[in-house]
Amino acid sequence: MHPAVSVIFFTVMSGAGLGMIFLLGLGFPVDASAAWVFLVGVVGGGLAVAGLLASTFHLGHPERAWRALSQWRSSWLSREGIAAIATLILFGIYVLIWLATGSRHQVLGLLSALGAALTVFTTSMIYAQLKTVPQWHSRLTPVVYCGFALGSGWLLASALGTHEAPEYWGIGLIGLAWAAKWMWWARASRSRLGDAGSTPETATGLGFIGKVRLLERPHTGENYLTREMVHRIGRKHASRLRMLALVLGGIVPALVLAIVGLSGAPALVNLLAAVSMLIGLLAERWLFFAEAEHAVSLYYGHR
Amino acid sequence: MTSLPATTEKRLGLVIDLDTCVGCHACAVNCKEWNTGAGASPLADIDAYGSDVSGAWLNRIHTFEVTPDDAPAQIVHFPKSCLHCDDAPCVTVCPTGASHKRPEDGIVLVTEDLCIGCGLCAWACPYGAREMDPVENVMKKCTLCVDRIYSETLPEEDRIPACVRTCPSSARHFGDFNDPESDVSRLVAERGGIDLMPEMETHPVNKYLPPRPKTRPQAAAPSAAAPASVPKADGFLGWLDAALDKLG
Numbered sequence: 001m002h003p004a005v006s007v008i009f010f011t012v013m014s015g016a017g018l019g020m021i022f023l024l025g026l027g028f029p030v031d032a033s034a035a036w037v038f039l040v041g042v043v044g045g046g047l048a049v050a051g052l053l054a055s056t057f058h059l060g061h062p063e064r065a066w067r068a069l070s071q072w073r074s075s076w077l078s079r080e081g082i083a084a085i086a087t088l089i090l091f092g093i094y095v096l097i098w099l100a101t102g103s104r105h106q107v108l109g110l111l112s113a114l115g116a117a118l119t120v121f122t123t124s125m126i127y128a129q130l131k132t133v134p135q136w137h138s139r140l141t142p143v144v145y146c147g148f149a150l151g152s153g154w155l156l157a158s159a160l161g162t163h164e165a166p167e168y169w170g171i172g173l174i175g176l177a178w179a180a181k182w183m184w185w186a187r188a189s190r191s192r193l194g195d196a197g198s199t200p201e202t203a204t205g206l207g208f209i210g211k212v213r214l215l216e217r218p219h220t221g222e223n224y225l226t227r228e229m230v231h232r233i234g235r236k237h238a239s240r241l242r243m244l245a246l247v248l249g250g251i252v253p254a255l256v257l258a259i260v261g262l263s264g265a266p267a268l269v270n271l272l273a274a275v276s277m278l279i280g281l282l283a284e285r286w287l288f289f290a291e292a293e294h295a296v297s298l299y300y301g302h303r
Numbered sequence: 304m305t306s307l308p309a310t311t312e313k314r315l316g317l318v319i320d321l322d323t324c325v326g327c328h329a330c331a332v333n334c335k336e337w338n339t340g341a342g343a344s345p346l347a348d349i350d351a352y353g354s355d356v357s358g359a360w361l362n363r364i365h366t367f368e369v370t371p372d373d374a375p376a377q378i379v380h381f382p383k384s385c386l387h388c389d390d391a392p393c394v395t396v397c398p399t400g401a402s403h404k405r406p407e408d409g410i411v412l413v414t415e416d417l418c419i420g421c422g423l424c425a426w427a428c429p430y431g432a433r434e435m436d437p438v439e440n441v442m443k444k445c446t447l448c449v450d451r452i453y454s455e456t457l458p459e460e461d462r463i464p465a466c467v468r469t470c471p472s473s474a475r476h477f478g479d480f481n482d483p484e485s486d487v488s489r490l491v492a493e494r495g496g497i498d499l500m501p502e503m504e505t506h507p508v509n510k511y512l513p514p515r516p517k518t519r520p521q522a523a524a525p526s527a528a529a530p531a532s533v534p535k536a537d538g539f540l541g542w543l544d545a546a547l548d549k550l551g
Binding site: 001058059060061062064065067068069070071073074075076077078081126129130131132133196197198200202203204205206208209210211212213214215216217218219220221222223224225228229294295296299 | 427
């Protein structure tokens with residue numbers, strides 16, 4: 001699959017923002033001045049909004065994006081749009097009340113936390129629902145998305161909030177998220193198109209005669225299908241990118257957290273861990289798309 | 304509404320005969336021509352006369368080589384367009400309601416004014432039946448020539464999809480699969496029509512008729528590798544022959 005920068009940026013950034021909203025809604029301690037609370041709210045909400053805006057760059061007609069709110073009965077993408085907007089409105093009101101009164105409205109907080117969790121889940125289901133991409137079509141996909149959102153959200157919240165010794169929790173959450181991703185990678189390596197039972201023989205129905213091989217494409221150049229779904233250039237550096245994702249997204253943040261936790265350095269240093277993790281997740285998300293095999297590639301000569 | 308209808312009154316679709324298709328691409332060309340000139344927005348191309356041609360087509364003709372274990376390879380031309388699936392995944396993923404399956408005839412259509420061009424329907428389709436229009440930025444797909452088959456102004460014989468009308472080898476047939484007496488239903492029954500990628504559980508309406516078995520040669524032909532005996536030359540050619548032999 002074509003790794004579109006807008007979608008990669010969207011899923012990583014809005015994931016972190018929504019993870020932070022989830023934690024703040026559940027009552028992650030931020031005992032600080034109103035200005036600082038405002039900043040914390042802007043980081044959480046801002047990342048989620050920036051991600052959502054980036055995702056509209058992926059659309060052919062962004063001005064019609066509001067229409068995507070209508071088909072929640074059948075479409076995960078529609079559900080995601082509704083969940084995201086509802087969550088941001090709830091969280092906005094939650095932060096405004098917090099700023100105005102100095103106290104946090106518990107019910108609104110819980111509702112924004114629930115909304116944030118649902119939004120990340122619906123995002124992941126957009127990919128997990130697709131039978132055409134067997135590597136994505138798994139229950140582990142939502143687990144990984146939620147795990148990374150929670151992990152990166154925790155790092156941001158721990159840097160800006162006043163949780164006591166958040167570093168050990170942070171290391172645990174990063175570890176769990178990467179354990180899920182490790183399982184996802186292991187499953188993906190044995191969930192290629194052929195493993196799911198799709199081959200050029202089933203795609204053409206000609207397997208009863210013999211082995212099927214593409215002789216001629218229908219067109220001499222590229223088309224939308226080959227650019228979008230038969231994209232393979234991104235796989236060139238797969239193993240190096242996987243290492244980069246793991247180091248920047250997991251090992252470096254865990255080391256930073258451990259050093260901060262042991263040395264008693266200010267929690268703000270955890271921001272380094274958060275930034276490193278987000279960069280690592282951009283690489284992880286690139287691979288999520290670039291390594292995915294789509295069924296239509298069977299009509300274009302890929303086994 | 305992008306939920307699928309439980310059943311449709313008719314199930315209009317195509318039968319494509321892989322035995323008689325000659326791979327001439329006339330169906331794809333006529334499809335492009337009709338759908339560029341007809342009611343909806345044109346099917347656009349980018350750099351149409353340049354070196355990097357690209358554009359939206361609703362019908363594509365692939366060519367495959369199929370090699371049996373015990374016989375030489377054979378060539379199969381393979382036209383591919385929307386299969387108007389009963390369980391069309393492209394419909395249910397659509398967030399706006401642009402993509403829909405009509406309860407009256409089962410045709411899967413895109414309402415272009417509602418399409419936001421997110422591309423998710425194309426991701427959901429295993430067959431590559433949907434292509435983004437590079438100028439309109441909306442998703443395009445086979446309409447089964449809905450503007451021809453219900454036309455009241457076209458001559459009777461033209462009220463079939465453009466690809467079917469133009470096929471010179473009668474490899475394409477159009478009809479209602481809900482009617483067991485229709486041409487398409489009978490062809491599928493007689494020739495053992497098949498679904499593409501049944502494992503995707505899309506339950507396509509369009510069916511493909513497999514190529515008929517090839518006749519195989521009775522006995523192995525004498526080996527072509529053995530050289531035929533060369534008659535002995537005389538006169539000038541004989542001298543030349545001997546001279547060249549001496550040169551080694």
